[in-house]
Amino acid sequence: MDEDVREKLLKAGEILRKAVSEAAEKIAPGVKLIEVAEFVENRIVELGAKPAFPCNISINSDAAHFTPKKDDDRVFKEGDVVKLDVGAHIDGYIADMAVTVDLGDNSELVKAAKDALYAAIDVVKAGVSISEIGKAIEEAIRGYGFKPIVNLTGHGLLPYLTHAPPSIFNYATERGAKLEEGMVIAIEPFATDGAGRVVERGECEIYSLLKPKPVRMKMAREIIKEVQEKYRTLPFAKRWLSKAPEIIISKLVREGVFRAYPVLTEVSGGLVSQWEHTLIVEDGGATITTKD
């Protein structure tokens, strides 16, 4: 891997883990979600990187893709299982990381996802198949009596692309693409006391540019231009845009210009924990960019 690229990946990771650990400290009952989201996104910029996607704060049965709205007054509550999933990038080189903050009594559930992540990291090296990683994750989570979420996966990271191949399954799968030296991957086990599957629920605040097309409406053109200039192909939140009328955003999704990332919630209402690091795959091991 190019030395310059490696340096950017490591720097993005270092900034991200600092911003995330500071933000996690702020999560407490009564604190507003938007406060934590804006804190971490601003902190990433202060430290010299940019957010790679909107800060995800998914609580309890919500597993992914929740980010607060602009004037959101929702607050953290006693007992919440809070997943903080954040990304930072430098010139498109992305670090992606998640932690779970337990405001109640779910330490076993939280440990299940964390242990699964480290069990997976232990097997990562060039030549290992994705199915071995999934097997390590599934075994660790089931060892605690919980289930992995089977339709959420880790993923590759490419410049300005948060979800590149390969998909890294959270269970032992037959599909076995192999890791290659120099691949940048995010491993993110999700553990649940529910059925082990997520479904979309109505709410959606996160989008990305899929395919710019000529559109007739002036405001739609302006929105596309703002996204192209500021975020390229990275996910963005509606609250990041200077204007984002629902009717235009939905139209752009229907026309295939934007991709929507609706909130994903555990199908049976189970609680969900998550833990994530970004790694550079090497011969004989890996470097975790988001960890000391």
Ligand code: CO
């Ligand atoms: Co990720």
